[in-house]
Amino acid sequence: MTKRIFKNTMLIVVLVVILCGVFILGVVYDYYNKELSEGMMSEAKYISKGVEAEGIDYLENLGKTDARVTWVDVDGTVLFDNQADITTMDNHKDREEIKEALTSSAGSSTRYSNTISAKTIYHAVRLSDGTVIRLAHIQASVLRIVLGVLHPMVVIIVFALVLSAFLTARLTRQIIEPLESIDLEHPEEAKVYDEMSPFIRKIIKQNEQIKEAMEEQKSQRKEFELITENMQEGFIVVDKEARILSYNSSVLKLFDMDMDVSGKNVLTLNRTEEFSQGIIDALKGSHNEQILQVGDRFYSIYINPVITEEKVAGAIIIVTDVTETEEREKLRREFTANVSHELKTPLTSISGTAEIIKNGIVATEDIPKFAGNIYSEAQRLVSLVEDIIKLSQLDEEKNIPSKEPVDLYHMSLEVAEQLRKVAVKKNVTIEVEGKSTVVDGVRPVITEMIYNLCDNAVKYNKETGSVIIKVGENQNGKIVSVKDNGIGIPKDQQDRIFERFYRVDKSHSKEIGGTGLGLSIVKHGAKLHNATIDMDSELGKGTQISVKFPC
Numbered sequence: 001m002t003k004r005i006f007k008n009t010m011l012i013v014v015l016v017v018i019l020c021g022v023f024i025l026g027v028v029y030d031y032y033n034k035e036l037s038e039g040m041m042s043e044a045k046y047i048s049k050g051v052e053a054e055g056i057d058y059l060e061n062l063g064k065t066d067a068r069v070t071w072v073d074v075d076g077t078v079l080f081d082n083q084a085d086i087t088t089m090d091n092h093k094d095r096e097e098i099k100e101a102l103t104s105s106a107g108s109s110t111r112y113s114n115t116i117s118a119k120t121i122y123h124a125v126r127l128s129d130g131t132v133i134r135l136a137h138i139q140a141s142v143l144r145i146v147l148g149v150l151h152p153m154v155v156i157i158v159f160a161l162v163l164s165a166f167l168t169a170r171l172t173r174q175i176i177e178p179l180e181s182i183d184l185e186h187p188e189e190a191k192v193y194d195e196m197s198p199f200i201r202k203i204i205k206q207n208e209q210i211k212e213a214m215e216e217q218k219s220q221r222k223e224f225e226l227i228t229e230n231m232q233e234g235f236i237v238v239d240k241e242a243r244i245l246s247y248n249s250s251v252l253k254l255f256d257m258d259m260d261v262s263g264k265n266v267l268t269l270n271r272t273e274e275f276s277q278g279i280i281d282a283l284k285g286s287h288n289e290q291i292l293q294v295g296d297r298f299y300s301i302y303i304n305p306v307i308t309e310e311k312v313a314g315a316i317i318i319v320t321d322v323t324e325t326e327e328r329e330k331l332r333r334e335f336t337a338n339v340s341h342e343l344k345t346p347l348t349s350i351s352g353t354a355e356i357i358k359n360g361i362v363a364t365e366d367i368p369k370f371a372g373n374i375y376s377e378a379q380r381l382v383s384l385v386e387d388i389i390k391l392s393q394l395d396e397e398k399n400i401p402s403k404e405p406v407d408l409y410h411m412s413l414e415v416a417e418q419l420r421k422v423a424v425k426k427n428v429t430i431e432v433e434g435k436s437t438v439v440d441g442v443r444p445v446i447t448e449m450i451y452n453l454c455d456n457a458v459k460y461n462k463e464t465g466s467v468i469i470k471v472g473e474n475q476n477g478k479i480v481s482v483k484d485n486g487i488g489i490p491k492d493q494q495d496r497i498f499e500r501f502y503r504v505d506k507s508h509s510k511e512i513g514g515t516g517l518g519l520s521i522v523k524h525g526a527k528l529h530n531a532t533i534d535m536d537s538e539l540g541k542g543t544q545i546s547v548k549f550p551c
Helices: 002-054 056-060 096-103 142-180 194-229 249-254 273-283 323-358 364-396 408-418 420-425 443-459 506-512 518-528
Strands: 068-072 078-081 106-113 118-126 132-138 234-239 244-247 288-294 297-308 311-321 404-407 429-434 438-441 466-474 477-484 532-538 542-549
Touching: 002 056, 002 106, 002 118, 002 132, 002 142, 056 068, 056 078, 096 106, 096 118, 096 132, 234 249, 249 311, 273 288, 273 297, 273 311, 297 323, 323 364, 404 408, 404 443, 408 420, 408 429, 408 443, 408 466, 408 477, 420 429, 420 443, 438 443, 443 466, 443 477, 443 518, 443 542, 518 532, 518 542
Parallel strands: 429 466
Antiparallel strands: 068 078, 068 132, 106 118, 118 132, 234 244, 234 311, 288 297, 297 311, 404 438, 466 477, 477 542, 532 542
16 A cells, blocks of 8 residues: 555656646746847847948948848848848848838747748847848747756756655655554554544444454354254264364264364265265265264264255264164064064964864873973963063053152062072072162062062072072162072173073073063163162172162
């Protein structure tokens, strides 16, 4: 801006200097001609007096003069000329200045002279005898005047330009300095000339508008970040080059990363072919959904294109951890397959036995034995269906009775009494230790949990074994534990014993009995009561399973 002001100001100065020079030359030229005319008039009068007094001798003795002196007779004949041969000169009676002098006392004219080949100023004076004295002087051209004053003019112009440049530079600084000193954050504090006041007011108003827009944008960004940061789902925004513009912290957690990925290619998060193809499709304008497995986790990926003015400007990616859903689906499929198998086994046995009886192959004395087999398999089937129904209710938390105070100690005594006969048959002792401990829970569910723990402790025990039920509480919660000194559980199978239909000893599952759903019911019952399960087992030495209810 400073250069522009200086340049424009200097251009104006140069133009003014040129115009002034031209104007001055015009004035000088006019003044020169005027002075020349007046001088010639005075000189012509002076010479005319001399001619009247001395005649032609005066002219011949006139000496050196810048003017051309011509004496013309009344009839126009040239009597004398100090610069030309009078014998070769034309009659001058028709000359304008001569005619004017003859009719009046004096005459003047300006024209091109063929005699001296120059533009000439003429001034004529009539003498008392009627003759005319005429003075002629070459009119100076503008160029001649310019050349005459060129040196002083150049000096003056250069001085004027240098002075103008200095003053212009100083003036420019004075103009710019208030502008440069304006604090755009606080323009109202600036000390400027009055003409700048409207400009300052505009800046102040614009600052207010910008501040409001920034505050609004900041508020919207804060809200957006608050929403996205509190999302469990991962959120990513990428541009058309697949560079990450925005993301939330959940993305880093889901993809197990601990670095800033802003500006990086989205494939930094995952380089699988499926994910890469999904990004490519989205940036071409297509919606994409996929289930992506990363390690032992499963993620649902939704990739949607962002279209602006009918062009794809980028994509939005939503990542949801669906590992639990996938695992549930896997468990559901396994459960369905296991249920089908477990139901098919007793049904096949019942069907086969019934078919033998129907065909009369069985002897009369063996019918009770076969009927007993049908009954036991039917009872097994009933138990299986009941356990499946219980699990289904616990899964969906439907048809669950309301909670009430339940004494874990008295309930353990009841369960021990129910299993006493079964334990005696296997020569296993059952003892209950502890004191009255009350929890707020669903009575049938807690009963089923303790029963299944004790039932397993008896079934998977050894001859002359023991089962000890302990009930008590501490600062962390209220605990019921069942300990046996039976076969124990191998370390590599301890994480799976709470799975549905899972059995540690599959080869003797039929002899031992049960549905394989007991510990699954314990697990889901604990979940219903926000309880935790701890297990301590060693192969050949026994197992202890504890259920801890929160205070």
